[in-house]
Amino acid sequence: MKKARFVLLVGFALLLVFSFSFLFAGKGEKAGGGKAEGPVELVFWWWGEQEAVGLEVWLNETVTLFEAEYPNIKIETVLQATENVIDDFTTASAAGTPPDLQYLWNGIYHMENVWLGYIEPLDDWIPADELEDMWASDLSFYEGKQYRAGWYLLPMGWAYNKKLFKDAGIPADMTPPEDLDEWWQVCELLKQQGITPIGAGFKDGFWGEWYTGHGLVQNEDHVSDTTKLVVGEYSWQDPRWHEHWVILENAIKAGYFNEDANSLDLYPGIDLIKTGDAAMVQTILTLIPDIESYLGAENVGIMPMPKFGRGKLAGKPVVDVQGVGISSQSKHKKEAAEFIRFMHRPDRSTALWEQVHVFPANKNWKGEDYVRDANSLEQWKWFTGDNTGYIPNMIAWTFDAEIMYTAPQILMAGETTAAEIAANADDVMERWREENPDLLESHKKWAGVD
């Protein structure tokens, strides 16, 4: 009996040992798989289907064509959720298992990973002239190196319902409104006709970030003014830096927003224009075709946020670029760079426009030759003309969560004023600077405000 128990015990111990050794042997094998024997396998974590409907089809087609041309390279694409597209890359990089290629939002969203050393500069892998044409914005550079290639362009602005404007008797010279006075007059006329002037959803907070992108920039002479607010050179309590919240406060008090804005998330708020329940919405303009499908293209107009500020950037359209980069831990950087170059070939750029209806981040692609509809042509002009970047990309995320997201919500609830939000903004940034001295220094270097 004793012997049987002993045998059982030894057997169980051996089973455990074998299980663990298989577990670790398997891991070793995978690591060994990185050797250049056999086909190269690239992993690409990406996002974007929400704002560029059809991107998945385009990407799959691009991968198929690429694999046909490079039979020794296989690419596995993994669609990521909004909540973890960046987090997962950071976590995987820390664990030493990042993808080879990574979708990257602009500015701080990828720059913090650059500062951690998780993203490879592209300069050594892609010829300089090609890289220049890949339309990444200035926010993708750090200490002279470029860490991101553009993928598709993202114009940000406001959409308005021309029919509702007409029904409300808004004169043609105020369609669309170009400055604050005109905007107020338009809102008042719409309201008098029982039409909600501005549709919005504040609940998930993103509306507040977009609004800061359109509003704060109007008093800036250069986007680096944003960084001066981050590093504490400027105070949010200076009326110049919170005028946009004063305007929001006044608009809310005047009843220009839908009364259920605090109950709605960002996208249901945008949908209000589709159903004719609001005359204007703040939106990413890649959604315009969808809005046009509801209202008819002839009834939809686009505009930058009406001009109110005194900065050099006031009234300029806001544009952004979504992009892609290479993990610094990738064992196949050359192949990954080759795929990025393939994504930017003229035929793939044109396919991106034709299939997804977004502008490719390719300076050699001439939109004038392909774009036909009025709203898209207007957006193309925004990119080729004078514009400004999306400045929330330059602000630490803590500020999003504690200020930008919540400001419209508490203004809507009548619980605060723009001045109080500004005072709170200074507190939040001051705490952030003390808690993150290393990031503060990196911010300074990044924006050149040392």
Next chain:
Amino acid sequence: MRGPCGSPSYTRKMIKYKWWQPLLYLTPMGVVLLFVYGYPLVRVFDFSTRRIRGASGPFIGLDNFRFVLRNPVFHDAVRHNLFLLVGVPILVILALIFASLLFEQPRGWKFYRFSLFLPYILAVPVVGVVFSYLLMLNGALNEILRAVRLDVFALDWLGSPKIALKSVLAIIIWKEMGFGIVLFFARLMSVSEEIYDAAKIDGANWWQTLWFITIPQLKIVIEFFAIVTIINLLSWVFAYVYVISRGGPGTSTQVIELWIFNKVAHGAPNPGMGAAASVMLFAVTIVLIFTLLKLRLSVGEDE
């Protein structure tokens, strides 16, 4: 010697083993548990003392704790978690009343039991999303209230900072009550009927029966349910808040777990602070559990 069902009937004395043998058998599972629970716990404690960048970072002592304790949003979160504890007596009382009513076994009581337990088995995200729509300013609930001319009660349930947290609490109570009802009901089913018969003969009414028989009989189960609910409301409400309100409007429904999540997610702005808050929450929960267990033991000894 064989037991009543034909199985061998052993007594403790009959099984002979060395003192270390049980420990040896337990070791593999102990190692696994230590790895699964112990390692992350050690890492969280380690993170709480570092400025985490990626997988580690420089040691900064107790600075993270200082940063957490001075953060006004964290203060709001703690206040809101404490407010949610109001739900404990409400949950206990409601579960007690419904369990007692079910125990009477009125006509259709099985259907009522199923209906009352159903919310508990629904996934929190599903409940959260459904209630988010129901409780919108122009949602179904307010539409009904307006239709029956009760406009005055058609509030912005989740959009007003004044009532958003109360709305979240109401949803939690609706969902969690089923657990209490089933616990209490199961215990009541094992109480001797003679006690209730005796009470009837003595002329006790429903309330007297509840107060003098049901509650004393349920004491241990009530205590267990209360402890579990306290722990849940302190450190298990993230899913509700994340789905229903994301902490807003403003910070009106911010809770400790969501605050921690915001520190470790979204590009990981400050995981060290998130870890420090987690350590504090862990400590409070442990103290609470041990206090309650000690209380329970002392009550048991008195009895």
